[in-house]
Amino acid sequence: MVKLVLVRHGESIANQQNVYTGWNDVPLTPKGQEQARRAGQLIQQLGDFNPTAIHTSVLSRAIMTANIVAETCDWLYLPLYKTWRLNERHYGALRGLNKDVSRAVFGKEQVLEWRRGFDSVPPAQGSPVIDRRYAKFDQRLMPRAESLHQTQLRLLPYYEDQVASRLVQGQDQLVVAHGSSLRALIKYLEAINDHDIIKLEVPNAEPIVYTFDQHLNIIHKEILRG
Numbered sequence: 001m002v003k004l005v006l007v008r009h010g011e012s013i014a015n016q017q018n019v020y021t022g023w024n025d026v027p028l029t030p031k032g033q034e035q036a037r038r039a040g041q042l043i044q045q046l047g048d049f050n051p052t053a054i055h056t057s058v059l060s061r062a063i064m065t066a067n068i069v070a071e072t073c074d075w076l077y078l079p080l081y082k083t084w085r086l087n088e089r090h091y092g093a094l095r096g097l098n099k100d101v102s103r104a105v106f107g108k109e110q111v112l113e114w115r116r117g118f119d120s121v122p123p124a125q126g127s128p129v130i131d132r133r134y135a136k137f138d139q140r141l142m143p144r145a146e147s148l149h150q151t152q153l154r155l156l157p158y159y160e161d162q163v164a165s166r167l168v169q170g171q172d173q174l175v176v177a178h179g180s181s182l183r184a185l186i187k188y189l190e191a192i193n194d195h196d197i198i199k200l201e202v203p204n205a206e207p208i209v210y211t212f213d214q215h216l217n218i219i220h221k222e223i224l225r226g
């Protein structure tokens with residue numbers, strides 16, 4: 001048996017202000033840092049989870065959370081892999097907009113579709129993200145908005161190559177990412193259909209623990225709440 005633990009970052013400044021974040025880079029709030037520490041304690045209390053690597057995005061809120069969890073669990077020595085493929089879904093032109101305001105402007109149904117639908121793509125931003133993180137990529141190929149489905153398609157190659165490949169060797173793995181990138185991964189792991197995914201929420205800093213058999217079938221799932 002092998003374990004995979006998924007953690008969404010702690011509360012960010014954007015979460016606190018109730019604005020769309022996506023690829024915007026924002027830090028954790030003090031409350032978010034405390035949530036990350038608590039998540040680390042809960043993971044440590046599992047007792048039988050010994051990851052060989054930690055995987056996160058290239059966004060500060062997830063990296064900060066991964067660092068706090070690693071420090072709390074005494075795992076600062078582990079490799080910490082950072083990849084844009086675990087980034088939050090790109091929220092396009094909605095980035096920075098207040099979520100309540102977006103409901104008033106576009107209507108509840110449309111906003112629910114954008115936020116929780118599988119194939120719905122939010123309005124695209126006018127020009128690509130200018131950010132050092134992505135400088136090595138062809139800017140013409142950078143997303144300007146992503147559906148959950150598109151997020152899943154760019155995430156899964158990383159999951160298969162770097163996470164699942166270690167799990168099948170019996171190595172526990174820790175993934176620290178974002179609400180929608182984790183929803184995309186959970187949809188795949190649990191084979192949730194396109195309709196039911198609308199109901200799945202991933203709260204900040206509540207570790208989700210999967211126990212798999214040697215073929216990566218799920219034997220047990222547990223959510224740690226403190």
Ligand SMILES: O=C(O)[C@@H](CO)OP(=O)(O)O
Pocket residue numbers: 015019020021022088091099115179180
């Ligand atoms: O703003 C975002 O990037 C995400 C996650 O915080 O929000 P939502 O839950 O609306 O998809």
